Amino acid sequence: MEEIRHQITMTYTLPMLKKSVRRYWLKSLGWRYFLAMLFVGFCFISALIKKDTSWMMGAFAVIFTLGLLFGISTYLNNRYHVLGTFRALQNPEVTIKMYDDKFALSSELGEGEWPWSAIKEIWRYPDTWLVFLARASYATFPLNVIPQEAQEFILEKTQAAGCKIK
Known part of the structure; x- marks a missing residue:
């Protein structure tokens, strides 16, 4: 042997695992995701303020919405998996x-x-x-x-x- x-x-502990989920989410999406979401969000809000009804406004709305949904679903999926496993343990060791x-x-x-x-x-x-x-x-x-x-x-x-x- x-x-x-x-x-x-x-x-x-629950706080430790929540922190790990947050770290995974931030690093796996990366700064480029957040920069892109900021840019598209800015374009979308600018178009809303100007009352723009062109196809570009619609495109920004769709891209921004899908980007948000992707980020949120990535976070929630990982959190569900990690915390679900934690909660399944009587003894978290x-x-x-x-x-x-x-x-x-x-x-x-x-x-x-x-x-x-x-x-x-x-x-x-x-x-x-x-x-x-x-x-x-x-x-x-x-x-x-x-x-x-x-x-x-x-x-x-x-x-x-x-x-x-x-």
Whole structure:
């Protein structure tokens, strides 16, 4: 049996997960989305003020509405998924076991093992990391319970496997 290098129990709170959802939403949409929405919103409001009834006003209205709906649905979908999983836990704890060639996550909902190469990206914040196993699927790692040595181990293993660290 392989030796466990680090084993940590991570406890989650509702404020922590809400903050992670907000961070994911802001970073995944990016500044270009918000800049584009500001520009289209400005054009739309300008056309409304001028009482413009041309096709351009209609185009701005449609683009602005669809852009808003996209941003809102992205946020709500992620929030529903993350908070739904949190609420399904009687005990909001997840245990991570780290080995040389893989890691395992387990909670009362189940467990899984992945090679380090399964982690595609890590978004680092001062209090948490968002660890991506797929494009829109991430785990929140609260850093207050992960010792510095274990954080360095995670970074070393994921970087060696080609993970993007941001």
